[in-house]
Amino acid sequence: MAAISLKDMVRARISVTWSDPATDARIDDAIIPAAEAAIRQKVGIPDGAGFEFGAPGSEAETMLLLAHCYYQWNNAEDEFDGNYGHEIAQARIRWEVLQNAQAEEAPAGL
Structure with a gap:
């Protein structure tokens, strides 16, 4: 079974089952890049x-990205942090x- 692309995951999450140039451009050129930057x-x-x-x-970061895309699609980005603050904090702790751990493994003097 082929892996589902990020674009297809986003389209499924925001319930977009059609394709037209304006919708595709909004998803590909605005929503996904903005969500990736925000979650990073x-x-x-x-x-x-x-x-x-x-x-x-x-999985945790992708779930946050998909949720962020959903909020963007529905023009409700201002509600995202309040509703996903706990999940953001958990993922941030993992990255910290x-x-x-990587800093401790790095050779001294670099």
């Missing part, structure tokens, strides 16, 4: 971390622990 910032995913939404091991 809120959770603390560092640039160059090699992280991909939708990949195995990214990962970054601390």
Whole structure:
């Protein structure tokens, strides 16, 4: 069975079953990039971390991204942090622990 693309996951989450240029552009060029940037910032995913939404091991972050897309689609972004603050905090703690572990493993003097 083929893996579902992030775009298809987003379309399913926001219940978009049609395709037209305006809708596709809004999803591909505005909603998904904005949600990726917002979740990376809120959770603390560092640039160059090699992280991909939708990949195995990214379930919490992908869930947040899909929820953020839903809120954007419905023009309710201002309600996202209040409703997902706990999940954001949990994912942020995970990324802080990962970054601390990587810093401890790095050779001295680098």
